[in-house]
Amino acid sequence: MREDTVAYRPKAGEIPTSPGVYRFRDEHRRVLYVGKAKNLRARLSNYFAPLRNLHERTRRMVTTAASVEWTVVGSEVEALQLEYTWIKEFDPPFNVQFKDDKSYPYLAVTLADEAPRAIVTRKRGIPGARYFGPYPKVWAVNDTLEILLKLFPIRTCKDSDYKRAMASGKPCFAGQIGRCFGPCSGRVTIEEHRANVDRFVQFMQNQDRRIIGELERQMKTAAAVQDYETAARRRDQLQAARSFFEKSAVVLSDSVDADVFGIEHDELAAAVQQFVVRGGRIRGVRSWTVDKELDVSFGELVESVVQNVYGEDVHPPHEIIVPELPDDVETLQDWLGGYSRRKVRLRQAKRGEKAALLETATQNAKHSLMLYKTRRSADFTARSKALEDIQEALGMADAPLRIECYDVSHLSGTNIVASMVVFEDGLPRKDEYRRFTIPQSTDDTESIRQVLTRRLAYLAPGTDAQAADRDVPSEAVAEAVADGNPVAVTADEPVVPASRKKFAYRPNLLIVDGGQPQVAAAKRALEASGVEGIYLCGIAKRLEEIWTPDADFPVILPRNSEALFLFQRVRDEAHRFAITHQRQRRKRDITSVLSEIPGLGPARVKQLLRHFGSVARLKLATPEEIQEVKGIGPSLAKVIHARLHADSAPVPG
Secondary structure, three states, rough: OOOOOOOOOOOOHHOOOOOEEEEEEEEOOOOEEEEEOOOOHHHHHOOOOOOHOHHHHHHHHHHHOOOOEEEOOOOOHHHHHHHHHHHHOOOOOOOOEEOOOOOOEEEEOOOOOOOOEEEEEOOOOOOEEEEEEOOOHHHHHHHHHHHHHHHHHOEEEOHHHHHHHHHHOOOHHHHOOOOOOOHHOOOOOOHHHHHOOOOOOOOHHHHHOOOHHHHHHHHHHHHHHHOHHHHHHHHHHHHHHHHHOOOOOEEEOOOOEEEEEEEEOOOEEEEEEEEEEEEOEEEEEEEEEEEOOOOOOOHHHHHHHHHHHOOOOOOOOOOEEEOOOOOOEEEEEEHHHHOOOOOEEOOOOOOOHHHHHHHHHHHHHHHHHHHHHHHHHHHHHHHHEEEEEHHHHHHOOOOOOOEEEEEEEEEEEEEEEEEEEEEEEEEEEEHHEEEEEOOOOOOHHHHHHHHHHHHHHHOOOOOOHHHHHOOOOHHHHHOOOOOOOOOOOOOOOOOOOOOOOOOOOOEEEEEEOOOOOHHHHHHHHHHHOOOOOOEEEEEOOOOOOOOOOOOOOOOOOOOOOOOHHHHHHHHHHHHHHHHHHHHHHHHHHHHHHHHOOOOOHHHHHHHHHHHOOOOHHHHHOOOHHHHHOOOHHHHOOOOOOOHHHOOOOOOOO
16 A cells, blocks of 8 residues: 555455446545546546645545445446435535525425325425426515416315315315315316316426417307307416416527526635526526535536436426536436436537527626625624634634735736735725836746835834835836825726825735745745744635645645635735736826827827727727728828837737
């Protein structure tokens, strides 16, 4: 047994090469992770590679586990089915964790009952029930049921009322007031009622608009033979049918039954938005969040989402539209087809109406993820927990009540800028944000060292803020927004001058965007400054690892922890702020270049940028396209084109 892997690693010959499902367990026999494989030996060998080569989160799962076991099955479809069953049964902590943002109402038909009834319920798993939905609101499903009962009168009363009515021969109260149409009402037999239920379920499945034409013909036929009572009933049913189809917006053709999944995700979480489309109309909307414990690919995330939505109670439609197809899409389609008893197709819509609907669902998912993060960061208890966990993870003497994070941004080594964002008590202090311009640097590590050297000069022993400011190169403060002035986060907000001394407060924790090299550069700046008592770390974006100075291994925080969430938010804010500053500088640079052209004043420069929408598009334009701008003639257009392409300034995206 090699020493650089776990002790419980099975021998290679012990693991079969067949399809199957495997489970990692801890020392208490709790299931930590469930996975499936086409070839168990090939898949499990990935987990037992040298620990230093494993993804950090996979390494944490493997080292937390104490054993692994597997079950061989006959096919990939059976493996998918067993994996689904075990994930539902054991709820393993290292599998994708699904969190509904609410419990959604469904319309259910209790087909296992002697006289099935239609109910509105949030409860899943009623034996033999057929579910329709989910619906966004309770009133939406109640309105739908009210309309459908006029079309297909079936039972709605409670089981106890039904049994009492059948035993006494007297209709239940709902039947007496015309709200229940079960056998206890005396209007239909149990067999006739079952036929009505079957028609109800079939209509909910297909939602065929031809029922409108059929009811219209029946109404006219009854009126022609002077059967006005029947004609009146058909008229009321016709109005109900039209009202039902008008309740939902038409988004696709009438024949389309599909579920559309929009997904937005980052390293820690994902938001899912599901549109339930039946008969070309959106019948239900559902949204939920997903905590990503392991670093799964987007295709694997899509597979997990689909796998957790459907099952015995919720049957998939003929078509499922997703943003990316999983690798084993055919196996997943076969597994879904076993529930729907018909072929199910997963599609990645790229154009047309379905792609537009997928984009709408994705936009909703983006909003949900943003809202989820906003609410999480606004939670005082969560912020306090995050600060305590960071203190413990980094071995700090006190909680990091003031955090400063630094990020460097450049374009192919030019226009190098840096940002400093400040979080106090876990919340951003936007009036404390700072921008830096770096005249010259060899790489990101040197840029980090320069920025922190300038910032820490304000805290150096025996140095006051005014003296440190004189040490800052004039090029760095030549623009309107200088290093020491607080600035707004968005470009459309005004710059607010500061009366407070620059860098007035001392941070508890400095964070740099990057791994070991960036942290080492920051450490050199910290040591050279002579400042003590400030902790330092870096966060590497790809794996979300926390690096500390001189550490051989990173600090690994739980994937769904409040501490890692705060680290990620601080880092992302510093990155966004640096990018915004860089884009503003690039735009200013190109505006300066255009202004130097004779005959091209500020008004025409503004007109050019407005016409093309971006500097990148202006640079790609031909002289003929440039002269289409009002006030730009052929000669001036050629001069502009030549000047832009002669200039070596970078092109903003």
